[in-house]
Amino acid sequence: MVESRVVVFGSGDFALGGVLGEIRGDISIHVFTRTPQSIRSKAVVPVLQKNLEYCLAFAGTPRERVAVTSVQAYDSKEGMAELRKLLMSEKTVGLACSVGVGQISVIQAIETALTGNETSIEAPLFILPCENEPENSHWQELHSSGSLDRQTLVLPTMVDRICNHLRVEDDAVVVNVEKYRELLVEFSGPARGVESSIASSKILLKSLSIELSADIEKDRTRKILLMNGLQMGLAAFAYKERKSSTTEYFEEVSDAMNVFVQLSEEIALGVSYMLDIPVPEAMEWATKYRNRILLAPDTIERLLRRVFDYEPAQALATVHKRGGALISLLREKLGNESRLIESNAILRDIIENR
Numbered sequence: 001m002v003e004s005r006v007v008v009f010g011s012g013d014f015a016l017g018g019v020l021g022e023i024r025g026d027i028s029i030h031v032f033t034r035t036p037q038s039i040r041s042k043a044v045v046p047v048l049q050k051n052l053e054y055c056l057a058f059a060g061t062p063r064e065r066v067a068v069t070s071v072q073a074y075d076s077k078e079g080m081a082e083l084r085k086l087l088m089s090e091k092t093v094g095l096a097c098s099v100g101v102g103q104i105s106v107i108q109a110i111e112t113a114l115t116g117n118e119t120s121i122e123a124p125l126f127i128l129p130c131e132n133e134p135e136n137s138h139w140q141e142l143h144s145s146g147s148l149d150r151q152t153l154v155l156p157t158m159v160d161r162i163c164n165h166l167r168v169e170d171d172a173v174v175v176n177v178e179k180y181r182e183l184l185v186e187f188s189g190p191a192r193g194v195e196s197s198i199a200s201s202k203i204l205l206k207s208l209s210i211e212l213s214a215d216i217e218k219d220r221t222r223k224i225l226l227m228n229g230l231q232m233g234l235a236a237f238a239y240k241e242r243k244s245s246t247t248e249y250f251e252e253v254s255d256a257m258n259v260f261v262q263l264s265e266e267i268a269l270g271v272s273y274m275l276d277i278p279v280p281e282a283m284e285w286a287t288k289y290r291n292r293i294l295l296a297p298d299t300i301e302r303l304l305r306r307v308f309d310y311e312p313a314q315a316l317a318t319v320h321k322r323g324g325a326l327i328s329l330l331r332e333k334l335g336n337e338s339r340l341i342e343s344n345a346i347l348r349d350i351i352e353n354r
Helices: 013-019 039-051 077-087 100-114 139-143 147-151 196-207 216-240 246-252 256-275 279-295 299-308 313-333 339-353
Strands: 004-009 027-033 053-057 064-067 070-073 092-097 125-129 152-154 157-160 163-169 172-177 182-185
Touching: 004 013, 004 077, 004 196, 013 092, 013 157, 013 163, 013 172, 027 039, 027 077, 039 053, 039 070, 039 163, 039 172, 070 077, 077 092, 077 100, 092 100, 092 196, 157 216, 182 216, 216 246, 216 256, 216 279, 216 313, 216 339, 246 256, 256 279, 256 313, 256 339, 313 339
Parallel strands: 004 027, 004 092, 027 070, 053 172, 092 125, 125 152
Antiparallel strands: 053 064, 157 182, 163 172
16 A cells, blocks of 8 residues: 655644544654744654654543654755655645644745746645634635645645643653544545546545535634634633632632533524524534533643733734624623623733733
8 A cells, every 4th residue: 555645734732632633544644843942842842753753642541642754844954855855745645734823934835845846746735724713824815826826725624622731741742632523624526627636635534534514614613613712711711810720710719610601602692693503503512612621621721821821912812803793793682791791801901911
C-alpha cells in the first residue's frame, strides 16, 4: 500500500488534540511549526521533535499515543526545503492548519513552497483551515489569487473538541482532550474536474475521520455560539466572582449552576432564531454542550489563563460582538435578569480596561 501523507501546521492544544486526535489508516503525519518563541513552545517543540509522538489524555482513561513522522520549523531553511518536497509529492493528500494569528505566515510559506516549481501538482492539495475564529480567517481571500488558487483547494472546515493544558510531563508532550470530536468539511466533488482528486479526497476523509457537512456555515455557527460562546460566558462569570477554576466557581458560588443553565438556554434560543431550527432542538444541543463543558478538565482555567491574561484583544472583541448580535436578535425576549446581557457586559468591561 502506498503511504499517504498529511501536513499539519501548528503544535498547540487544538492542532494536536483536535485536528490530529483521530488519525486512522496507513498515513504519515508531518508537523510544521514556527521556531519556538513562547515559553510554552520552547518547552513543547523540542520534546515533540525528539520523541516523534505525543499523548492524548482523557479524563479517567489511559493515554493514547499519536505518532508523527517529522516535526520541523517552517520558518527555517531546512524546514522550507522539506515543506517544498512534501507539497510536491504525489503521496501528500492534504494540509490541516490550526495556527490562529499565524495564518498569514503559514500561507506565505505554502505559497513560497509552491511557487517556481517546474513540476505541477497533478491534483490540488486539500487545505483544512481548522480555526476557531472563521470570521478572522485569511485563507479564502488569499486563496482567490496567486499560486494557491492553481494548486490547492480550501475546504470549509469545522472542528469541535475541547482541548487544553498542553504540557511536557515525564519527558512526554501531553494534551488534555475530551472523548467527543467532530470534524466536518463541505466538499461537493472532484476539484476542477481532476479525477485523481477523488481518490485523494477519500484518503483524506478516511484518515482524519472527517464527515461531510451539507451546510458548514450552519454547523460552524452552532458550534461557535453554543460551545465557544458558552465557555467564554462561563469564564466571564468566574472572572467576575474572582474564581480561578471550574471547581471553585461551581462549589463556592451558590447560584453558579443556575447561571450556567440560563446562559446556555438564552444562547440556544438565539441559535434557534439565527439558524431557523426548532427551539427544542436548540435546547437539546445546549444540554449536550453544557455536559461536555462540565466533564472537560481545566475549561475555565484555560480560558482565564489564555484569554484574560494574554490572548489578543481581537479574540475578546469577536466574542463580545457575537454576544451583541444574539442580544439584538432576541430583543424583548431577554428579561432584566438576562445572563447573556450580563456576561457580555463583563466582557466589555474587560476589553475596555485591559
